[in-house]
Amino acid sequence: MKVRNFHxxxxxxxxxxxxxxxxxxxxxxxxxxxxxxxVAGADxxxxxxxxxxxxVCVLSYPDLKLLxxxxxxxxxxxxxxxxxxxxREIPALLEALRKIAAEPDVIICDAQGLAHPRGMxxxxxxxxxxxxxxxxxAKSRLFGNHHDPGRLKGDxxxxxxxxxxxxxxxxxxxxxxxxxxxxxxxxxxxxxxxELVGGCCPRYRLPETTRIAHKLAAGVKFEIQ
Numbered sequence: 001m002k003v004r005n006f007h008x009x010x011x012x013x014x015x016x017x018x019x020x021x022x023x024x025x026x027x028x029x030x031x032x033x034x035x036x037x038x039v040a041g042a043d044x045x046x047x048x049x050x051x052x053x054x055x056v057c058v059l060s061y062p063d064l065k066l067l068x069x070x071x072x073x074x075x076x077x078x079x080x081x082x083x084x085x086x087x088r089e090i091p092a093l094l095e096a097l098r099k100i101a102a103e104p105d106v107i108i109c110d111a112q113g114l115a116h117p118r119g120m121x122x123x124x125x126x127x128x129x130x131x132x133x134x135x136x137x138a139k140s141r142l143f144g145n146h147h148d149p150g151r152l153k154g155d156x157x158x159x160x161x162x163x164x165x166x167x168x169x170x171x172x173x174x175x176x177x178x179x180x181x182x183x184x185x186x187x188x189x190x191x192x193x194x195e196l197v198g199g200c201c202p203r204y205r206l207p208e209t210t211r212i213a214h215k216l217a218a219g220v221k222f223e224i225q
Contacts, residue, residue: 001097004129009091010077016084020120026128027114029184031192036061039200040104041209042096042111042126044089045217050076054092055216057209058102062199064208066224070099071216083117083142086125093126106133106188106196108209112142113183113193115159115168127186134185135193136168137207141181146170149179156194159183169194173201180205 007019039061044054051073058068072095078087089111112121113136121142127134141159144167149155153175159168168183171194182197184190200207206214212222 020118024119031189036105038104040107041213043213052092054096055213056096057212072096086122112136113185115183123185133187136183138181
């Protein structure tokens with residue numbers, strides 16, 4: 001998988017903020033209509049304070065069979081600072097992504113996309129670097145305001161910034177459970193982002209992509225189906 005090198009990773013938070021603002025201009029919030037046959041999940045755990053363990057899985061879509069997975073461990077060079085997790089996690093994720101043979105149609109990240117104070121969550125940052133469609137699907141809100149969606153599976157409400165601009169969707173993936181926070185990463189629109197996340201949640205609140213990647217990052221072994 002090709003990687004576009006726009007910046008260094010060993011920079012300060014102030015420099016990282018400038019990088020985020022510059023990359024924000026490169027976001028493509030449009031879906032090109034391609035047929036989706038594979039989706040990937042990406043997650044990162046931290047076995048120790050300065051060590052990241054990244055996991056990537058590739059599933060068929062819409063039947064969600066595991067096709068491929070990879071993990072990679074890398075030393076962290078960026079401190080933990082909320083709003084800048086991409087600089088701490090993406091270097092390890094790139095190493096894991098280089099290990100997979102497939103080029104998935106979409107990558108669903110356990111992270112924010114445009115629903116970020118500077119419009120540059122990890123999902124968006126990764127999508128720009130890879131020049132691929134990415135979706136952010138987070139367990140909790142980082143930025144923006146919303147009303148709770150309805151209680152049934154598929155119900156959603158808009159997530160808006162301080163100016164009232166829609167930056168994401170609060171999506172109920174299972175009836176009666178907490179919603180997830182979906183936002184555009186790159187090369188996808190919000191409608192398609194929500195459809196893909198919903199399509200990856202046949203049984204649980206979180207997408208299968210996220211669940212498997214999370215378990216891989218925790219050391220669980222999977223057999224390819």
